[in-house]
Amino acid sequence: MHPHQASQTAVKVGRMVALLARQPRLAPLLPKGAAETMERLMIHTGLLKPWMLRFFAAPWYGRLMTSIERHTVPGQVLSIGLRKRFMDDETRAALAKGMRQVLVVGAGLDTLCWRLASEYPEVTLIELDHPATQAVKREALEGLGPLPPNLHLVGVDLTRTPLEEALSRLAVWRRDVPSVVIAEAVLMYLEEIHVSAFLEALHRCTGPGSRLLCTCFRWSVHGQAAVGKGVQRMIETALRLAGEPLLWAVREGELGPFLARHGFRQDASTERVDLHRRYLVPAGLPEVPVSVLEFPVVADRG
Numbered sequence: 001m002h003p004h005q006a007s008q009t010a011v012k013v014g015r016m017v018a019l020l021a022r023q024p025r026l027a028p029l030l031p032k033g034a035a036e037t038m039e040r041l042m043i044h045t046g047l048l049k050p051w052m053l054r055f056f057a058a059p060w061y062g063r064l065m066t067s068i069e070r071h072t073v074p075g076q077v078l079s080i081g082l083r084k085r086f087m088d089d090e091t092r093a094a095l096a097k098g099m100r101q102v103l104v105v106g107a108g109l110d111t112l113c114w115r116l117a118s119e120y121p122e123v124t125l126i127e128l129d130h131p132a133t134q135a136v137k138r139e140a141l142e143g144l145g146p147l148p149p150n151l152h153l154v155g156v157d158l159t160r161t162p163l164e165e166a167l168s169r170l171a172v173w174r175r176d177v178p179s180v181v182i183a184e185a186v187l188m189y190l191e192e193i194h195v196s197a198f199l200e201a202l203h204r205c206t207g208p209g210s211r212l213l214c215t216c217f218r219w220s221v222h223g224q225a226a227v228g229k230g231v232q233r234m235i236e237t238a239l240r241l242a243g244e245p246l247l248w249a250v251r252e253g254e255l256g257p258f259l260a261r262h263g264f265r266q267d268a269s270t271e272r273v274d275l276h277r278r279y280l281v282p283a284g285l286p287e288v289p290v291s292v293l294e295f296p297v298v299a300d301r302g
Ligand SMILES: C[S@@+](CC[C@H](N)C(=O)[O-])C[C@H]1O[C@@H](n2cnc3c(N)ncnc32)[C@H](O)[C@@H]1O
Pocket: 001, 007, 009, 010, 013, 014, 105, 106, 107, 108, 109, 110, 128, 129, 130, 131, 133, 156, 157, 158, 159, 183, 184, 185, 186, 189
């Protein structure tokens, strides 16, 4: 990551959510309020401009993106919206079950915690992100009003400061409480050794019954390459140029055992983690594709 610049991938996520919000068929799939709040935040930072929103609303722009996706990764933009919906639904379900802490690692410009703060004043919400990204977000949030008292922003570079150290500096974090931990589109930017350290720290810093919600990256599904070699090279190059190279891709059959070695039990049931089946089929959109490169993961702490 660039040491003094907001994460470019986080900015791209925000812009793609704004684009989805302008696609009449797909917008209802986004979590309620997610696009509106993200737009307010991003307009305030200057990372989203009114002219961009005009482009996103133009029918030709949507068609252009779909055509680009058809030749690269079909469903890539929608997958971002669906993974946000997944995190939102799963977090709310965990809160309904009594979890009282939410930690979002690499939160970027996501607004889940900001939205939950007033709905769940009794829940401690913590966002942890690279200092460069978080500085931009903090300035924007504070510019839009006082930070909710139960929302805490912590700037930390996870490759330099271990998660456990970052959490131990936070007086409000309680290790014995069942917590929801979200790492959406983050772990693929860490070396496997840092992912391992992250999971080990998470196990030590959360109470039994805590839940990890994350997304992971893969290049192949059912023994087949998910994209052609050229597209793979293009994705790798684009991320390297953005200063956020892809460092960890999951190999088939290895994630469950990897999580288990760190004390987390993965629930890979398709009705829960297959975004197409969970969201598109019930919405009457079975023909709409979802990218298979990034996929959501639920794992409970043993
Ligand atoms: C693709 S963005 C995802 C943002 C957000 N989770 C979302 O999905 O909207 C990746 C995030 O990981 C964060 N990140 C990358 N490397 C990091 C590091 N070494 N330490 C802390 N955060 C990091 C970036 O700042 C950025 O917010």
